[in-house]
Amino acid sequence: MKLVVAATAPFGAAVLERLAERHEIELLVTRPDRPRGRGRKLGSPPAKQAAERLGIPVEQPERLETAPGTAPVVVVCAYGSFIPADLLDERLWLNVHPSLLPRWRGAAPVERAIMAGDAETGVTIHRTTAQLDAGPIAAQRGFPIGPDDDAGVVYERTAMVAVELLDESLPGPSFVPQPDEGATYAEKITAADRELDWSRPAEEIVNRVRALSPHIGARGVVGGRVLTVWRARPAGPDSVLVEDGVELLEVQPEGRRRMSAAEYLRGLRS
Numbered sequence: 001m002k003l004v005v006a007a008t009a010p011f012g013a014a015v016l017e018r019l020a021e022r023h024e025i026e027l028l029v030t031r032p033d034r035p036r037g038r039g040r041k042l043g044s045p046p047a048k049q050a051a052e053r054l055g056i057p058v059e060q061p062e063r064l065e066t067a068p069g070t071a072p073v074v075v076v077c078a079y080g081s082f083i084p085a086d087l088l089d090e091r092l093w094l095n096v097h098p099s100l101l102p103r104w105r106g107a108a109p110v111e112r113a114i115m116a117g118d119a120e121t122g123v124t125i126h127r128t129t130a131q132l133d134a135g136p137i138a139a140q141r142g143f144p145i146g147p148d149d150d151a152g153v154v155y156e157r158t159a160m161v162a163v164e165l166l167d168e169s170l171p172g173p174s175f176v177p178q179p180d181e182g183a184t185y186a187e188k189i190t191a192a193d194r195e196l197d198w199s200r201p202a203e204e205i206v207n208r209v210r211a212l213s214p215h216i217g218a219r220g221v222v223g224g225r226v227l228t229v230w231r232a233r234p235a236g237p238d239s240v241l242v243e244d245g246v247e248l249l250e251v252q253p254e255g256r257r258r259m260s261a262a263e264y265l266r267g268l269r270s
Contacts, residue, residue: 001171002026004069007047012078014159015096016050019075025056027069031081032060067091073170076128085130093128095135098158100124100142102183105133110154112186113145114211120144121154123161125169126178136175139165150213189216196220198244202234205246228252241265
């Protein structure tokens with residue numbers, strides 16, 4: 001089936017790559033290149049990078065003012081830009097959302113689910129509407145979040161499930177109204193969300209680390225030094241690097257690479 005895809009973030013790129021294996025992607029619509037990193041060099045969105053590898057045409061409007069391409073369906077996945085209501089009325093726009101809507105509508109559903117200690121998440125395919133992630137549902141499937149799963153693992157699983165659900169839904173989806181009861185909102189991750197408060201319960205701290213790994217990173221002061229913590233678990237009798245009941249398994253000192261706790265401690269002693 002011919003599709004247009006609107007995607008920007010890594011999750012959108014992963015879905016785009018999988019869709020391209022089984023559908024004709026007429027066009028990718030993504031956000032403009034932006035300055036990135038310490039050098040503030042212009043960088044392409046992950047979805048654009050994927051499209052270029054696959055030979056898919058790309059458009060990057062600052063604002064989406066005209067309907068993209070000619071395909072009858074636009075698949076929206078982590079696009080991150082406003083879609084005018086008149087364009088939504090012109091054809092079918094299907095949004096891929098990595099949560100079991102109406103739980104975790106919004107920008108960071110995977111991260112917020114892990115932070116909250118949810119035992120399950122999933123993918124919802126729904127009609128894109130003007131109201132945030134509130135459109136009628138075409139398909140939905142859940143799966144468990146393992147106790148050691150980080151956001152990278154969950155995003156990879158959601159990308160696979162998303163394409164399976166799209167295959168089931170296309171080309172003629174039927175829709176069920178989405179309830180508002182049970183709705184929660186996944187706010188965008190901020191700098192404050194990254195900060196580890198060692199006074200909080202160990203499980204809560206570990207969940208925050210899992211939620212922000214491997215793409216953002218949680219930060220805390222350990223022994224007077226600021227570390228980004230990439231992997232952690234509740235401390236046990238054989239723990240090596242411990243902070244208030246939490247064993248730090250993989251860390252990154254400021255200005256250095258990621259390393260195991262054992263390697264970090266060896267560096268302190270040398």
